[in-house]
Amino acid sequence: MSLPEKAFPVSWDQFHRDARALAWRLTGNNGGWKAIVCITRGGLVPAAIIARELGIRVIETVCVASYHEYTEQGELRVLKEVTPSLMENEGADVLIVDDLTDTGKTAAVVRAMMPRAHFATVYAKPKGRPLVDTFVTEVSQDTWIYFPWDMGFTYQKPISEDHLG
Numbered sequence: 237m238s239l240p241e242k243a244f245p246v247s248w249d250q251f252h253r254d255a256r257a258l259a260w261r262l263t264g265n266n267g268g269w270k271a272i273v274c275i276t277r278g279g280l281v282p283a284a285i286i287a288r289e290l291g292i293r294v295i296e297t298v299c300v301a302s303y304h305e306y307t308e309q310g311e312l313r314v315l316k317e318v319t320p321s322l323m324e325n326e327g328a329d330v331l332i333v334d335d336l337t338d339t340g341k342t343a344a345v346v347r348a349m350m351p352r353a354h355f356a357t358v359y360a361k362p363k364g365r366p367l368v369d370t371f372v373t374e375v376s377q378d379t380w381i382y383f384p385w386d387m388g389f390t391y392q393k394p395i396s397e398d399h400l401g
């Protein structure tokens with residue numbers, strides 16, 4: 237298993253703030269969004285926050301899995317498709333939400349289902365960035381983002397111990 241070089245841990249508080257910042261960036265759409273399609277499972281959390289902020293009541297899922305063993309990406313599987321009514325008109329006025337885009341593979345598969353939908357993620361890495369319309373924070377490709385729902389409290393070594401060989 238290869239571990240990315242850098243770590244970007246995100247607390248619940250920070251995630252909430254970043255997801256709200258994403259909601260602010262999504263306020264410009266004339267007439268609003270007719271629905272959110274969130275990419276499970278990571279997209280469920282920002283979708284709840286954005287739906288609350290923008291008053292969106294129709295929330296759909298598209299269920300995709302590709303990272304099977306921690307940081308290793310495997311074959312991408314679509315476990316559940318989007319309801320056909322939201323794919324009408326190529327997904328115009330639909331807001332697709334995910335927690336992040338990394339290689340962009342997940343985004344490419346879901347975008348192909350709804351080419352006119354708006355794709356939003358909280359975080360983006362350089363490879364996935366061209367596939368996303370709106371995001372909040374970019375991190376480098378060699379960084380792993382640690383989401384609060386994947387973490388618990390553990391002892392932290394002092395920074396000096398890591399840097400003094």
Ligand SMILES: O=P(O)(O)OC[C@H]1O[C@H](OP(=O)(O)OP(=O)(O)O)[C@H](O)[C@@H]1O
Binds near residue numbers: 343
């Ligand atoms: O840009 P990519 O390289 O395709 O990676 C990004 C996707 O990977 C993660 O999902 P994952 O497949 O791990 O499933 P999960 O959301 O259930 O954790 C993350 O939530 C994104 O959906």
Ligand code: HPA
Binds near residue numbers: 383
């Ligand atoms: O950096 C990441 N963090 C968490 N899940 C992920 N899935 C793809 N990339 C990442």
Ligand SMILES: [Mg+2]
Binds near residue numbers: 277
């Ligand atoms: Mg995901």
